[in-house]
Amino acid sequence: MSALTLEHVEVRYGAGPAVLSGLSLHLPLGGIACLLGPSGCGKSTALRAIAGFEPLTSGRIELDGRELSGPSTRLAPEQRGVGLLFQEIALFPHLDAAANVGFGLRRWTRVAREQRVRELLALVGLETLGGRMPHELSGGQQQRVALARALAPSPRLLLLDEPFSSLDGATRDHLAVEVRRILREAGQTALMVTHDADEAETMGDWIGEMAQGRLVTWRQTRVAV
DSSP states (O other): OEEEEEEEEEEEOTTSOEEEEEEEEEEETTOEEEEEOOTTSSHHHHHHHHHTSSOOSEEEEEETTEEEEETTEEOOGGGTTEEEEESSOOOOTTSOHHHHHTGGGTTSOHHHHHHHHHHHHHHTTOTTOTTOOGGGSOHHHHHHHHHHHHHTTOOSEEEEESTTTTSOHHHHHHHHHHHHHHHHHHTOOEEEEESOHHHHHHHOSEEEEEETTEEEEEEEOSOOO
16 A cells, blocks of 8 residues: 555646646655756646645545545645655754754653654754754754654654755755665655755656656655665
8 A cells, every 4th residue: 555645636726727736646654755847847736635734626635545635535734644854944042952853742741752852963963062052053953853753753744845945955965865874764654855966866766757746757766675
């Protein structure tokens, strides 16, 4: 069973042309996929539709066999079990790294929350920096904290919208390799959008090339291990 399934998804605003048209893809459990294309091709709209921020004109989106959006269904974003990581890191400036990671776990017991935060800081290689404030961290370290925060509630699917675009080239290349490793170690199913072909090749088990709201190709680049 595919973890994420899109079937003939269309998103259209009013009487204008379709922003997404006939978008279909299948991403297996534990896979990492990248949607690749220039600005305006519809890749970020696809993420927003999966997250529940954009209604579908037609088509269907399922996650682990559960319909998220369809002819008679539109679950709210908070009901979808989907995590989000955007290019704007947006850490809370008044909270240290550990508190940022644990922000979405406020309903957990203190002991369980602290244990989960420790696990995630270790996973992203920041186990000794939990007490640092965001302004005391480098851009790459801030992005790792943001990734740990997105992984904290164990989402069924993680969506990444050009998460490295604000970083310099060397940091971006290094972090892409590290983020892939982190996602693999976490067993996390993920879908990322990017305009950078090298970044897509580094990150993706599958790569989908998009143009004018359509998925032109969908190819597997490696076995998801």
